[in-house]
Amino acid sequence: MASKAQSNTMMVAAFDFGTTYSGYAYSFSHDPNTIQTNQNWYAGGGASRLVSLTPTYVLLNPKERFDKFGFEAEDKYASLAEGGKHHGWRLFWRFKMVLHSTKHLTKDVEVEDFCGKKMKAFPLFVMSIKYLKEHLFAAITRQTTGFEETDILYVLTVPAIWDDNAKCFMREAAVTAGVDPRRLKLALEPECASVQCETLSMAFKGAVTVQGSQFMVVDLGGGTADISVHERKADGTLKEIHISSGGPWGGIFVDENYMKMLNELFGEKAITELRKTEMNDYFDVIREFEHKKRSFDTEKTNQLIVRISASLRDLAEKYSSKSLEERIGTLQIDNVIAKKGKDKLQFDTAIVKAWFERPIDLLMRHLKSILAEPKMRSVHTVILVGGFGESPYVQRRIKSEITGVRLIVPSEAGLTVLKGAVRTTHENPEYTTDPGCELLGTIRLECSKDIPLQHQVLETTFMFGDTELLVKKKNMSTGKVAYMDFECFK
Ligand SMILES: Nc1ncnc2c1ncn2[C@@H]1O[C@H](COP(=O)(O)OP(=O)(O)OP(=O)(O)O)[C@@H](O)[C@H]1O
Ligand SMILES: [Mg+2]
Known part of the structure; x- marks a missing residue:
């Protein structure tokens, strides 16, 4: 049954908080099939293109307060770095993976910023969700008047393969970011995609x-x-x-393989120093590879050519007595990698394929x-x-x-999950395995051994408080009562 808070919903808004890209979509209850995505994020790196997703980057100022998110975070950090003013500023990316890769996840789990300095991940999730929420609210209020935040039902997408701890982490982050838990649903990413597939073209529908x-x-x-x-x-x-x-x-493992290759070619010290001192050139390495990777096709691409900045060439020379050609020879990869002119590297399709x-x-x-x-x-x-x-x-x-x-x-x-999440809030599900259902907690209530199970009546009470849901179960035959344990961080 939908809670009272949910029944007032005028809009469903979904956040897809991705490892690499994030965004939101929404639809109004009077027209649920018209799903709108935010269209006005400027693609970074000086591009004037508008896109619906923004990279999951968080920039903190030297007081460790939130400053920027997405393309804006990346651009600001790069321009601070250009003027040598980025010291103390902290840029975080790809931190969502920590929820998947950590075995015994707690709220104290840490992630590293761009320079390798650690910080607790939880506040980064909170800041990101808060940013998306505020961005969404600003977009809606530009479009409609008299809109209250309490009119929104929020959906937050999570990978289906996450365990309950990771899901709980995300839920708590959203609640800490100011989302009323009664108006929050977690939705599994591939299930959102399944729902959205109903809008496939007629040929596939x-x-x-x-x-x-x-x-x-x-x-x-x-x-x-x-x-x-x-x-x-x-x-x-x-x-x-x-x-x-x-x-x-996912796709970041292709990037990782590419970066490993660059480490071998130029030396780890040179790449690390490039990241710390020549941030703009380092960003260019990432952006250029992202761009080239997207069109890579073994059938059509014969080679992948990337630019080597003067700063990287200098750093490689600083830390190694060997020239780049000599390094390529030593690594016995001269059949697949070649230096082109002064400032380009050419990778053969075979090696790029290996990264994928x-x-x-x-x-x-x-x-x-x-x-x-x-x-x-x-x-x-x-x-x-x-x-x-x-x-x-x-x-x-x-x-x-x-x-x-x-x-x-x-x-x-890339937008399928996000759009599907706006349509995935099923009410009155039949089974707990139905799309939209998630395990929030368990109740352990002792039954009487003297009375047959089918004669023991159980009463369930749901209490919606200000911040959390309380579930009470009472065995009417024995009078015993138990409360739900939320499946958080167990
Ligand atoms: N045409 C393409 N070819 C290869 N990779 C691509 C292409 N387009 C996007 N990618 C890669 O897809 C990934 C982004 O996909 P998506 O936005 O679905 O991920 P996400 O939602 O951020 O991650 P997750 O769902 O795992 O949390 C990036 O690694 C990006 O480089
Ligand atoms: Mg995703």
Whole structure:
């Protein structure tokens, strides 16, 4: 049952807080099918293009207070660095992965800033959500008058493969950022994508909307690959037919492999010093690779050429007596990497492919093992979403290696999760495994051994306080009472 707070909803707003990119989307309850995304983030690096997602960067000032988020954070830090004024400022990126990679997660978990200095991650999540929330609210109030924050139902997307601790971490961060817990729902990223797939073009729609159709959704993001498999039920809702699964196989691992290569070529000391002292040139390395990576296709790209800044050449010379050509020779990679002119490096397709292969090999193995299960025999459609899913190389691998299924990549695959999250707030779910349901906690109530179980009546009371939900269960036969334990940080 929807709580009172939710029943007042005039708008559903979803935040997709991604490892690499974040954004929000919303729709008004009088017109739920019109989903609006924020369109006015300027792409960084001086570009005048407007985009719907912004990189998940947080910039703190020297007093460790929030200063900027996204492209603005990246640009400001780079320009501070240009004038040598960035000391004391702290830039954080890719910190969402800490929630997946930490075994015994607590609120004290730490992440490193761009210069390797540690800080607690929790406040960074809070600041990010607060920023998105305020940005959203400003966008709505520009569009509508008389709007109150209490009119909004917030949806926050989380990877399906996260454990309950990680989900709880995210929930607490949102609540600390000022979101009323009664108006907050966590939604699983691949499930949001499944919901959004209802809006696929007519050519593909049947594959996911016809009663009984079964399909797999692969959300391939920056950090993780999240996989879910659903069946369309007669009433139009979705039933999970395979538990959500996945792993750390996102696009950032291609970047990591590239950076490892640069470390080998120029030396770790040179790359570290470049990051600390020539921030702008370091950002250029990242931006240029991001750009080149996006169009990489083994069938069409013969080589990948990148620029080497004068600062990197100088630093490499400072720390090594060998020239770049000699280093390439020593590493025995002169058949795949060559220096072009004074300031360019040319990588052969074979080596670029190897950077993509490691995460994608693991993904392929996982997809094949799921699809080989007997209960998956009616799954003939795979829908690929998420930014990394837009890679021509990735699409080619799936098409050629997973036979007997049709691969669908929706247009704007990177926005599918976000848009689907606005439509994913199912009320009155039938089963706890239905989309939109999440485990918040458990109640342990002792039953009487003397009375048959079917005769023991249990009464459940939900109490909605100011900040948290309280659930009480009473065994009417024994009078025993128990309260719900929230599944936080266990
Ligand atoms: N055309 C493309 N080719 C290759 N990689 C791409 C392409 N477009 C985007 N990417 C990569 O996809 C990733 C971003 O995808 P997305 O925005 O779905 O991730 P995210 O939501 O930030 O991460 P996650 O869902 O894992 O938290 C980045 O690593 C980006 O470099
Ligand atoms: Mg994502």
